[in-house]
Amino acid sequence: MAEAARPGAGPAWAHAMYDQLRAQGVTQIAYVPDAGHRVMIDRSLTDPDVHSIPLTTEEEGVALLAGADLGGARGVLLMQSSGVGNCINMLSLTAGARFPLLMLVSMRGDFGEGNPWQFPMGRATQAVLEAMGVVVLRADAAQDVMPTIQAACTMVWGSGEAVAVLLGQRLLGAKAF
Amino acid sequence: MAQLKRIAGVNQPDAVLDRREAVPALIERPQDWLVAAGLAGTAQELCAMTDDGPNVFGLGGAMGAAPMMALGLALAQPSRRVLGITGDGELLMNIGALGTIALVAPANLKIVCVDNGHYGETGNQDSHTGLGVQLDRIAAGFGFPVVHVINTLAEIDEGRRILAAPGLAFILLRVKEGPALRKKRSLRPHVVRDRFRAALLGM
Numbered sequence: 142m143a144e145a146a147r148p149g150a151g152p153a154w155a156h157a158m159y160d161q162l163r164a165q166g167v168t169q170i171a172y173v174p175d176a177g178h179r180v181m182i183d184r185s186l187t188d189p190d191v192h193s194i195p196l197t198t199e200e201e202g203v204a205l206l207a208g209a210d211l212g213g214a215r216g217v218l219l220m221q222s223s224g225v226g227n228c229i230n231m232l233s234l235t236a237g238a239r240f241p242l243l244m245l246v247s248m249r250g251d252f253g254e255g256n257p258w259q260f261p262m263g264r265a266t267q268a269v270l271e272a273m274g275v276v277v278l279r280a281d282a283a284q285d286v287m288p289t290i291q292a293a294c295t296m297v298w299g300s301g302e303a304v305a306v307l308l309g310q311r312l313l314g315a316k317a318f
Numbered sequence: 319m320a321q322l323k324r325i326a327g328v329n330q331p332d333a334v335l336d337r338r339e340a341v342p343a344l345i346e347r348p349q350d351w352l353v354a355a356g357l358a359g360t361a362q363e364l365c366a367m368t369d370d371g372p373n374v375f376g377l378g379g380a381m382g383a384a385p386m387m388a389l390g391l392a393l394a395q396p397s398r399r400v401l402g403i404t405g406d407g408e409l410l411m412n413i414g415a416l417g418t419i420a421l422v423a424p425a426n427l428k429i430v431c432v433d434n435g436h437y438g439e440t441g442n443q444d445s446h447t448g449l450g451v452q453l454d455r456i457a458a459g460f461g462f463p464v465v466h467v468i469n470t471l472a473e474i475d476e477g478r479r480i481l482a483a484p485g486l487a488f489i490l491l492r493v494k495e496g497p498a499l500r501k502k503r504s505l506r507p508h509v510v511r512d513r514f515r516a517a518l519l520g521m
Contacts, residue, residue, distance in 0.1 A: 169393055192393045194422055197414030201386045204412075208354060208387035211375055211511065212394025213519045234380035238507035 154286040154312075155180035158245075161287065162217055165294045167243075168192060169209045169216030171202035177247025177313040178219040199224035200231035207240045215298060218244045222251070222266040222307070223259070232273035235303045242303040243293055244275070252281075253315035270305050281309040325450030330492075331469050337432055337493040342367055344430070344468070344477050344491060345401070349373060352391055352518065356384035356404030358439045359498035360432050364403060366501035372517035378505045382412030385429055389419050392427035395518070399426055401481075406433040406447040413456065416488070420461035423486045429457075430481075430489045434496070442495060457488035468492060 159181050162170075170185040171194040172178055185193035196202050202218035209216045220228075225246060235242045249256070250263015267277050276296060280289040286308075293304045341363050345351070348367045353374040355361040361376030368374050377383055388402025402419075409416070409431050419429065435448025447453055458465045464487035468477050480487045504510050515521055 169390060192422065194389075194393075194418065196418055198412070200382065201412060201415050201418055204380070204383035204386035204415075205390040207383065208390025208392075209394045210390075211354075211387070211514050211518070212352070212391045213515070213521075214390070214394030216390070231380055231383060234377075234383050234507070237379065238511040240511065 151180035151183075152283065154283045156184070157287055158290050159184045161290055162294070163188070163191070165298065166215045167217050168214050169194060169206065170219070171196055171205050171216060172219035173197075173199050173202075173221070173224050175219070175221040175247045176316070177221070177308055178245065181219055181245070199227045203228050203231040203235060203242065206242055207234055207238065210240050215241075216243075218242070220244065220246055222246050222248045223262045225266045225269055225305075226262050229269060229273060232275065232303070236274040239301055240303070241297045241301045242275070243297045244303075244305040245308060246305050247308045247313055248310050249316075251310040251315075253310055255315060255318035266307065275303045275305050277305050277307060279307045279309060281311040283312065286312070322444055322449055328450035328452065330450070330452070333433075333435065333492045333494045334470065335468070335491070335493045336496060337363065337434065337491075338497070338499050340468070340471075340474065340491055340493055341432060341499070343471070343474050344481070344489070345403070346478065350399065351401040352395060352398050353401045353403060354384045354387035354391060356408035357381060359405050359434070360384075360403045360408075362501075362503065363499040365503035366499040370501065370503045372513045375510055375514050376503060377408075378507065381408055382415070384408060385415045385419060386412065388427060388429065389415075389422060389424070392424040393422070396424065396426055399428075400424075401428050401430065403430040403432065405438070406431060406435065406445050406453060407437045409453060410446055410451075416457050416462070417460040419486070420457075423463070425484045425486065428481055428487050428489065429462075430491060432491050432493060434493050436495045438495065438498075454488070454490045457490070462486060462488040464488070466490070
């Protein structure tokens with residue numbers, strides 16, 4: 142497995158998460174960029190065995206990973222919580238066809254948020270995902286990340302569920318305004 | 319009610335092709351492809367052309383999914399030819415997907431848009447393309463290396479040649495409004511997923 146592009150850059154849990162997902166066989170990493178996913182995105186861009194796929198909107202990634210599953214590949218979809226709202230109808234593809242789906246969602250409008258624009262979608266994120274049949278797990282401390290990701294991988298590729306892991310602002314740190 | 323006006327300054331020939339002839343003429347051997355087909359006309363006709371074959375995942379909802387499903391499939395199966403085929407309405411709903419696909423550009427992927435200029439399933443309202451929006455120019459602007467427009471039967475030959483050659487390409491097949499080929503197909507997406515994977519992966 143490729144080493145970190147810049148060793149020591151970014152939190153250790155983020156590098157561990159990347160390594161764990163690669164060990165699970167993830168080869169398609171799709172994202173709308175967010176600072177909370179910087180390590181995952183940077184690692185994917187330097188990993189010769191991974192397709193790193195920037196999206197114009199998050200729902201593209203839901204459909205992409207359904208296609209990946211049809212072809213026998215595993216992927217992960219990275220987004221900010223505001224992007225969850227863009228996925229709602231596309232999640233009917235996931236639910237109807239019972240596609241496995243792993244989403245990693247960096248939270249805004251959460252612990253310590255200083256931008257009032259982020260609150261409406263931040264508050265709605267978990268409810269919206271659950272309304273569309275997605276199991277929601279959450280990590281708010283560095284020591285929670287690895288067990289939560291491991292649980293999510295088992296639920297997604299063992300049981301065929303759609304799972305979103307919310308990475309809280311207590312973990313990521315709130316952006317300064 | 320106010321009339322929608324055509325976009326000024328766009329000159330396109332009137333569509334003359336019947337999709338029931340043009341689509342099978344372009345996609346000669348649909349069984350050779352792994353196919354993601356958009357709702358509703360293209361899913362109906364690709365399922366009809368393959369007798370609801372296991373190599374076709376035809377949408378009945380989730381409008382806008384087909385091109386990106388085809389991208390994920392193409393990356394997962396680099397040794398197979400993958401076809402994302404969809405209508406103008408479905409493509410317009412997630413038009414940015416063409417930019418994402420052009421950026422990744424797998425050599426085994428082709429995108430075909432069967433453009434009838436209308437929302438055929440919902441009362442035949444004009445779509446943006448029926449009023450002058452040109453999807454071929456959008457695909458070219460997003461960076462598709464090969465873009466081909468088919469207005470006439472004579473232009474289908476070049477489309478077939480592009481489909482047979484390696485490399486990402488976008489084909490705009492302009493057809494008259496009117497029904498697609500149709501045959502009974504499964505509308506249970508989990509059944510379609512499972513049989514697609516069973517036929518391709520044996521699982």
